[in-house]
Amino acid sequence: MHDLHLKNVRPLGEANCDILIKNGVIVEIGKVADQPGMPVEDGGNAIVWPGLIDAHTHLDKTTWGMGWHENNREAVLRSRIDFERENRIALGMDPHIQSMRHAIGLAANGASHIRSHVDIDTTHGLSLVEGVERTREALKGIIDIELVAFPQSGVMGRPGTVELLDAALANGCEVLGGIDPCGIDRDPKGQLGVLFDLALKHGVDVDIHLHEVGDLGAFTMELIFERVRANGMQGRFGISHAFALGMSDTVRAGKLIDEIAELDIAILTTGAPSATVPSVKRLREAGVRTGAGCDGIRDTWGPWGQPDMMDRARIIGMKTAVRSDIDLRHMLELVSQGGADVMRLENYGVKVGAKADFTLLVGETVAHSVVEIAPRPMVVKGGRVIARNGTCIVDMP
Amino acid sequence: MHDLHLKNVRPLGEANCDILIKNGVIVEIGKVADQPGMPVEDGGNAIVWPGLIDAHTHLDKTTWGMGWHENNREAVLRSRIDFERENRIALGMDPHIQSMRHAIGLAANGASHIRSHVDIDTTHGLSLVEGVERTREALKGIIDIELVAFPQSGVMGRPGTVELLDAALANGCEVLGGIDPCGIDRDPKGQLGVLFDLALKHGVDVDIHLHEVGDLGAFTMELIFERVRANGMQGRFGISHAFALGMSDTVRAGKLIDEIAELDIAILTTGAPSATVPSVKRLREAGVRTGAGCDGIRDTWGPWGQPDMMDRARIIGMKTAVRSDIDLRHMLELVSQGGADVMRLENYGVKVGAKADFTLLVGETVAHSVVEIAPRPMVVKGGRVIARNGTCIVDMP
Structure with missing residues (x-):
């Protein structure tokens, strides 16, 4: 399972902060101190929304x-x-x-x-x-x-x-x-x-x-x-x-x-x-x-x-x-x-204790992202970045 | 008014050919000989559809x-x-x-x-x-x-x-x-x-x-x-x-x-x-x-x-x-x-004698282009290229 320190995002469209993921689970949402040795991504102030x-x-x-x-x-x-x-x-x-x-x-x-x-x-x-x-x-x-x-x-x-x-x-x-x-x-x-x-x-x-x-x-x-x-x-x-x-x-x-x-x-x-x-x-x-x-x-x-x-x-x-x-x-x-x-999924959502399954959405607000069919700069599954800008890390056959 | 020799397109989704425009009007559709001094564009085998x-x-x-x-x-x-x-x-x-x-x-x-x-x-x-x-x-x-x-x-x-x-x-x-x-x-x-x-x-x-x-x-x-x-x-x-x-x-x-x-x-x-x-x-x-x-x-x-x-x-x-x-x-x-x-527009359409107002559509067929909300690599108005790939030659204020 994957670790990730995701910086500069807006969970559920709320205030800008960080998300810390350990072993594929969200363990912290807020201002997160630097984590030596942990992979870091910049979310570009995007909205974070559950998968x-x-x-x-x-x-x-x-x-x-x-x-x-x-x-x-x-x-x-x-x-x-x-x-x-x-x-x-x-x-x-x-x-x-x-x-x-x-x-x-x-x-x-x-x-x-x-x-x-x-x-x-x-x-x-x-x-x-x-x-x-x-x-x-x-x-x-x-x-x-x-x-x-x-x-x-x-x-x-x-x-x-x-x-x-x-x-x-x-x-x-x-x-x-x-x-x-x-x-x-x-x-x-x-x-x-x-x-x-x-x-x-x-x-x-x-x-x-x-x-x-x-x-x-x-x-x-x-x-x-x-x-x-x-x-x-x-x-x-x-x-x-x-x-x-x-x-x-x-x-x-x-x-x-x-x-x-x-x-x-x-x-x-x-x-x-x-x-x-x-x-x-x-x-x-x-x-x-x-x-x-x-x-x-x-x-x-x-x-x-x-x-x-x-x-x-x-x-x-x-x-x-x-x-x-x-x-x-x-x-x-x-x-x-x-x-x-x-x-009936368990541990679903953008919250501490949930599985780190989410997508980033570009948008001024949540409503704006829906109308725009918002770009998704990053998709995270179990703490791992599995897609960027509409392209998955697994190629289509 | 504008002249243009547009090569390598499919008018209305039909067979690949060229379109020749003089003074903003379509004067020839078919295999067009090279026109010395005339602006040339390659349509990349796109469909040509009326504006x-x-x-x-x-x-x-x-x-x-x-x-x-x-x-x-x-x-x-x-x-x-x-x-x-x-x-x-x-x-x-x-x-x-x-x-x-x-x-x-x-x-x-x-x-x-x-x-x-x-x-x-x-x-x-x-x-x-x-x-x-x-x-x-x-x-x-x-x-x-x-x-x-x-x-x-x-x-x-x-x-x-x-x-x-x-x-x-x-x-x-x-x-x-x-x-x-x-x-x-x-x-x-x-x-x-x-x-x-x-x-x-x-x-x-x-x-x-x-x-x-x-x-x-x-x-x-x-x-x-x-x-x-x-x-x-x-x-x-x-x-x-x-x-x-x-x-x-x-x-x-x-x-x-x-x-x-x-x-x-x-x-x-x-x-x-x-x-x-x-x-x-x-x-x-x-x-x-x-x-x-x-x-x-x-x-x-x-x-x-x-x-x-x-x-x-x-x-x-x-x-x-x-x-x-x-x-x-x-x-x-x-x-x-x-x-x-x-x-009640006159001289409208992709045909000889019509005003050269049309868009290029990327698509295997016309039906495909509609479903895809096809990319438009080029838009022509009165024989002049006024937009490419979704961007107009006039900036938005």
Whole structure:
């Protein structure tokens, strides 16, 4: 583990001081005396912010670093799923190489942790998970990666998928995923039954994709609430996207959010610009653990996205009508502490006793840094400088 | 006027060739023989695209280049208007200096034309217009600026405003603006009566801000349709924002769009991420002249925005669910030819006989350049290189 004397920085945007790191842990914040023999860095009066967290992405899907992927296909969820499953290998999307590119990009831009869904289906078995697991090993000490066993093509309609999810949870995936029990599987009772059985068997959390909108999504949420309560899964269930919470009936959405808070269900948002998305402000007020993620970036589904949680904070902020400085600060907390809350990270933050995982941000104030998609002159992981000015010490393959 | 032999470029993303410019006009596109004595530039195989057009912005409002403007005020339209009017001068927002910073930023990022609304109210009289007119003079040959006399604080509720609008149209403003005849003025018949009278008197086009949503905005549009028809103003009216066209009742929105097309009314969108916005695709299919703009950037209203129409193309593309390469190309056409259609520019485009106003874009394809917010190694205006790599030949004050 690493030692570092970081001078001339503004922790969390507060007054200029130093940070002292020993064995990868922050041991002092303030005016620090010179430390003979210890590595020293000058932070240039930048803001120090806890490591950014991409709490919802897909490391196995990106075409980042490949040639431009032309897309003139129809924009239908089911056909996007099928196209990707049938063509990803032929297109040259090696799950290890692509996940390396994606994860190194995130680290270079200040992220310290990733929760990545990885496709599991009867075409690929566990080969995509294995590719991303190689990346997780290769990037130890650079960025931490948590894996979600994700049945992208559905659970109930493709026999053999349940067994693959079971095997994935026994072989390195920490979280169980799911997807649109009504919209994709046409069998909410069936899929949710499988998810709760597997989660209880393996003692893992669940993080389900729920693109279902309006009344359909609310229906599925209510089925989830019943089962979280019946199985004692409070605090161990997450809903990604949760587009239904952006419904125009804000009274009904408010009641759903109240129940989400009561059951300590986590919400993961990507601030999808063209969809109805949850009000991050309303979730915060209700005390719901809420994280954010870039989702897929530049994949066969669509061209948008960057491996950059500051870019994502801007997208979510613009989408949810953030204007004030305090709300801008909350956007930055969403893409950092929010993800840590969802992933239940320990010793996270810029404080004495925490792991020295943080990024420097150039900006007059925290709000300014969010709007600017601030340059990141230095990223520190476990006390070690792992990136400078957007370039990681590990080369992209 | 300027001559230039530009080598090694891809006009509109097509095959690599040269462009020959004489007296500021494109005279040849293809394999061009060496021209003794003529300035030569190497385009590095970049795409050549017509000058970007910010067809809806507010040059007098930005805090760009000033210290960070902290904002912890309430987010209500009326109170934003009042705060800005009462504080802009005290905050140090000089209309000439700020509009210079904003317009130079746009030019540096590839824009050749701007349509800017400028506030006219009984507090400032015409002083803000005069400041922006100085900028227009100072930037002749760098970027073309069209001015809209804009009654930001309302027309009917503040006696004296009509006379100021009249004076502005007699003194350099080419277009007449308006704002929410119901929502701000509480008097749609009154404001629209004034606007049509002034437009007919001065022979100018109208471009009205219409933030009114849903049924209210549809009502105001119907009042506008009646008056465009009665006054023979077909082809000379524009509606900015037009949030009502993003209503969930797509059948009704479709009927409004059909009438907009029939009356040749122009639509200006900013793709406002947190609002309901018109479907650019539907407008295109209906043949509606549609331009786009950055709106205010980093002003007292809110922190977002860049003086960059490629950034805006990305925002509108994400907001309107663009995914395919052809739709990405349409986004780039929206922020270029679309604005030219609204402003009825002549001799615009990358073609023989057109004015040599264009930007270079780095990208494998046109779609790729939109997603990347492509670097712009060179911007040409009237055959003269006016910016390189994001820096204009005119310094920001």
